[in-house]
Amino acid sequence: MKIRKIIGLLALAIVIISCNNEHSNKKDYSKYTAKPDYVLNPDAQFKTYFKAYDASLKLWGTPYEELYIPTSVGTAHVIVSGPKNGEPLVLLHGMNATSTMWYPNAKAFSLDYRVYAIDFILEPGKSLNTKTFDNVDEIAPWYYEIFDALELEKFSLMGASKGGWLSVKIALYNQDRIQKIVLLSPAQTFIWIRPSMDLLKNIITMFSSDDTKTTQTLKTMSSNVDNINKIYLEQFYQSHTKDSISKFIMAMQPFSKRDLQSLKMPVLVLIGDDDAINNSKTIKMANEILPYGQGQIIKNAGHFLSIDQADAVNQKTLNFLNIKNNK
Template structure:
């Protein structure tokens, strides 16, 4: 497992682990690094089967196997407690750890995540799988931003979209790995166990998320005993990339003081 450490270097510094979504790259969190660095030792990592970690996603065990990879890193660094922020699939990893090792997580941040996949998300994944199976890697990668970003943001960042597409094709994690990762997130279902997670949790959702209806975030916030909701109108699925300043401010306020509700 490849991981990078940013920010504070003291052994006793407060640590936050950042876990990305389906793409699996630790680089996804670049817009958050500077904002968190003054107060945190920040751990980013490439999920197994992606980026510099390489390897193959296990055929079975799903999200739990991915959470075990995080626990392996935490053990290697001798972390007794840490905060955890996960985007989409990364949020599911955080929820899995929270259920099995609640003693490890101080604060939990879930970004456009879910306790059970919405049928609409399933339709989106069906489309993406069909593109991969019948049109190939290039078409799959080209379509990816449509599920991540608002249309106007993509229009205003056309050069970045082209660069990201080239990078996505060059570093594609492989058909087998992507299909197993999609299968894992579709199978994830802890809907009836949310009341067991008492960790203070910030649930970040966006009303214009094309991939994950914001009602999934509402459900998390309502059912988690110490869940707090930060709901915004604009930002799409990758709101931490589209609206980094407001996103970072919201997350830092929560991590510092865990206030009840944020309206962005």
């Protein structure tokens, strides 16, 4: 009888501990859900843009909530989806693309992971800056303000283009909290952007109309522009009428071999075979310099490979994240 009683008490203790752990994983973000005034009552120039943004967000494909987190330089907008007890996956978008660019990927990632997509505060989106950064080294600490508010102790990072460069910058700032990194055609991270006819055309059209400029950008960055959802395209066009060439763009230089070799977490690098930003040298460096790196090329994809070949990117990303130890 005593043995049965002890076993019963042990079982009860296990249930209580399990419930406590489950409860602790379900973070309460209710204090960040109220929409700020700049979203509720936007200026005329932003009203149309926010409408386009919200239309794109409906493409997310899975339930989500929007958070507005106060930071030292303004309000950070974060889209959150996926199971509350799922492992955290932070998404950082490309330049002026906003978090809605992840619409072909969010549903797949959100099946098992708790997804956090953050709008960069100095670019179009729903984040709003009231101050700016004095130098590029202040950007990583700003992201950690958000991570702290979200109570993310350990998480994986996924960044596209400029978001890839920022992902490495964030990891170098504090490696202990980053479990894994996925880089989609990271800009200026391994190599300098090489000159090309497409990039020359982009420079030439900088002084053209917004429509001409944006159309040329899309042709350069995507291998199949017709594959991009028209609703997102509308928002993308509007983003480019409000685009921001960050004052820190010139500070985005390839990381040193020493910095790359210091990364102690598994890193997956994916580029398109028709990538205007990277080439096979990026993959070679990812495989040879990163201690736990692996680089792969996605066929029939340009710089916007998360849209051009969403299924392939989703599958390779999830396979990488799901492996318990990539080292």
